[in-house]
Amino acid sequence: MEMGFRWDFAYEILPQMLWATLNTIIAAGVGYAIALVVGLFFLLGQRTPSKIVNVINRELVEFIRSTPLLIQLFFVYFVLPQFGIKLSAWLCGMITIGLHFGTYLSEVYRGALEGVSKTQWEACRALNFSTVYTYRRIVLPQAFPIAIPGMGNYLVGIFKDTPLLSTIGVAELFHAATAVGGYNYRYLEPYTMVGIIFLTLSIPAAMWVRNLEKRVNVAQGKVK
């Protein structure tokens, strides 16, 4: 077997890898969209007046957050069919990622809502605004900028966790690399290229999030 990096081989598999990258991006995007919505539901469960719902919600979030995404993927993928629910690997992956990161996002939302000072609520009360109006016009516009950095971080986080989807057979970048590597008995180039593609996508994304964070801090007057 030839040692060292074979550029011709890398060039040969490049188109295949780039196509698979598209799948990775789609997976991350869809998973993130689901997570954003699921996070709202967990937030709702946390803020309803019912004590029982609060407790169940908290325990559920705790459970999802402290168990590995990998086994959650296996669980959804292998167990649901036993109850007659047949979902594709893609759908299973998206649901699991959405649930897993939804719990994290609900914490981001909670932190953002608590970041809005209590006096804002009191002022709205004094002005006799309805709850809906208070949320829509006063609280959410102030909470949203606080949530942005956390939300951005989890977008990058989901992106970096998409390779796990390959374990249940979702044809994303890492899956393609493993397939190509297995077919040609060369893992050096495919896996190295996966690493480089991840770097070229996630470093700018992380920088963008950091930049956003700075701008939010400036807009809120938090910078000394």
Next chain:
Amino acid sequence: MSYFAFLAEHGPTLLLGTVTTIKVLVCSTILYVIISMIFGLMRLSKNPAIQGIATVYIEFFRGTSLLVQLFWVYYVLPFFGLSLEAFVAGVVALGMNFGAYGAEIVRAGILAVPKGQWEAAHALNFSPAKRIKRIIIPQIFPIILPPAANLTVELLKATALVALVTVVDLTFEAKQINSITWLSAQCFGTALLIYYIMARFALVPFLRWLEVVAARKVGR
């Protein structure tokens, strides 16, 4: 087959896997703490070369996926003549990946030590090494332990990935039992529960205890 029969038959195997998971967790925790200390300090160095190396290291390991790094260490390093045992490869990949995240925590912790402490150490004519070792490091623990605790829980979850490079840990055993019995709900459900118990009732209380000890040590 009832759940209890399942546990009686496969419980011991899962527990054996759990022991391996704990071993992986302990080894990679030690490695990641060491790496984060070194690179956290390097990140604050005034020497641009040292600082640059640390920045590249941190950005590289935070910018790529842990699974990719793990497979790279296990499947690609042999191309360069370096074959690691699965367990070692797993620990190295986990330690290096989490070390990059930990380095940022250490850096933030050192920056959070009040400036007066540095100045006082300076005024007392402590050497730079002594300043760091005797004055700054002992004070960063109460600051860095809460975020480091979160990171360590993430590490426990991440150890599941080493199953994919054939380390026979809890996840590996669960997959194995699943492929023999097809009792997916039981075996993955049990594995999830074991991870949950480890995180919630062992690791987190232990880390909270460490936080209390560290806070007491600096007199808070």
